[in-house]
Amino acid sequence: MSILIIKNADKFYGKNHVVKSLNLEVDDSEFLTILGPSGCGKTTTLRMIAGFETPDKGSIILKGEDITYLPPYKRHVNTVFQNYALFPNMNVSENIAFGLQQQKKDKATVDKKVTEMLAMVRMSNFAKRKPAELSGGQQQRVAIARAVANNPAILLLDEPLGALDLKLRKQMQFELKSLQQQLNYTFIYVTHDQEEALTMSDRIAVMNEGVIDQLGTPEEIYNSPSTEFVAGFIGDINKLSGKVTAQNELVCNGQNIIANTKNIPNGKEAKIFLRPENIFITQSNNGIPGKILQTVFAGTHTKLEIQLSDGNIVHINEPVNSERRYTHGDSIHLEVKQHTAIIFE
Ligand SMILES: Nc1ncnc2c1ncn2[C@@H]1O[C@H](COP(=O)(O)OP(=O)(O)O)[C@@H](O)[C@H]1O
Ligand SMILES: [Mg+2]
Incomplete structure (x- = not known):
């Protein structure tokens, strides 16, 4: 079942056509990621779902209700931003309680929810700390x-881990x-990280x-990309x-x-697109020279850069425990695993 439907949404900033007749159906309880390079319109799409932007054309349906022109605070969605946007003068508990208090929930309900949320994110021991006294993670x-505390129908996350170092991310x-x-x-979830x-x-x-x-x-995106852009953007x-x-x-x-x-x-x-894991060096002479x-x-592994006779360059990964060693100038033959090449006209 679709929890959210975006129908033919268009968004312009001046003459800049940023989102173009976008259609998207999001299933209930799924983890859906909008992936693309910087500037492709991911944040704008998320902001239209959240209500911070209005599409110039098209509509946004949440649980069967048209929310296209509903203000953000009336939508059952919540956003987590890359820069966290915590209130610096409030401690952890107060930050979590804020939205619930705005909704005029009674103190017992708020306290119970805050305790539950702190446990959920394993932050119970940090309840009284201010944001500045916490690590990025x-x-x-x-x-x-x-964001989860007031039970939104959908959680929107805009590059939420972008500011963290690789290991923590x-x-x-x-x-x-x-x-x-x-x-x-x-x-x-929005990210540019494939x-x-x-x-x-x-x-x-x-x-x-x-x-x-x-x-x-x-798997579908990786193994059967439908356009050259997708093939080139995801994986090597x-x-x-x-x-x-x-x-x-x-x-x-x-x-x-x-x-x-x-x-x-x-x-x-x-055009023949090949993942590195689907090309091998063969000891027979019946391969691509x-x-x-x-x-x-x-x-x-060892990364090998290989020039083919037609001038094209290929990158493959050779396991380091392989007995063979190759050096610059060696002549080799390549074998391609059947049915793995992705072909475009
Ligand atoms: N408030 C705005 N005013 C004018 N142009 C904007 C505004 N917000 C975004 N843009 C432009 O719209 C395009 C898409 O931006 P954005 O949705 O933020 O991309 P992404 O999140 O994929 O990096 C970019 O060219 C950006 O410069
Ligand atoms: Mg963005």
Whole structure:
């Protein structure tokens, strides 16, 4: 069941068409991520859901009710921002209680809820501290507790972990995901970090210049990107070229590749996109010929940069425990795992 529906939403800032006929249906209790590069319209979309912006056209439906022109405080959604936006003069408990007090809830109800929220985000021992006395991760936990406290239908999160260092961010990703599952809440999460989106989401909407290019599970987005933009934005990818020779067959640097050629006719040039994990160095001479340009040690694997005979460059990862060692100038042959290449016209 859809908890939120965005129908044909358009947003202009002056002449700048920032969100373009956007359609999106969010399922109840799902973790949906809007993923895209900086400036593609993610925050604007979230702000239209929250009510801080109004679409120039189209509508926003929450639980069957048209909320397009409803002010933010009348919408059952809450937002967590990257900069936390905690009240600096209030302690942790007071921050969490604030929204409930605004709703004129009685003291016993507020106290009970605050205690519950503090436990939920594991901040019970920090109840009396001011935001300035907390780490970034702790402040973010308080911001989440405050947003969840008045039980919104949807929690909106705009790059909430963006200000944290890498290690803490990874830890908070797990915390947020398990919190969402535990609460059985709908999260709409905005990020430009593709790895974050892949690890946390039930579904990802990949946004590009105001348009959702693809909506799907992380596996669908990674394995079957529907546009070149999605293929290039999510994960590492190699871009090769070749020619379609038959249905689901291509030739690339003199070698046959088996992959879904969609509706591309025989004889046509095609772009062949390949994930590094689907290309191997083969000891046979029946592969795509290439030369090692560079080897870079990366801990668990060695990154190899290889130039093909047609000039295209390919990056692959060789396990460090491999017995083979390659150096600059070595001639090698590459094998492509069947049915893994992503083909575009
Ligand atoms: N209040 C505003 N006034 C004018 N232009 C804006 C405003 N907010 C955002 N924009 C522009 O709209 C585009 C999308 O912005 P935004 O939704 O913030 O992108 P994202 O969150 O994906 O980085 C950008 O080009 C940005 O400069
Ligand atoms: Mg933004």
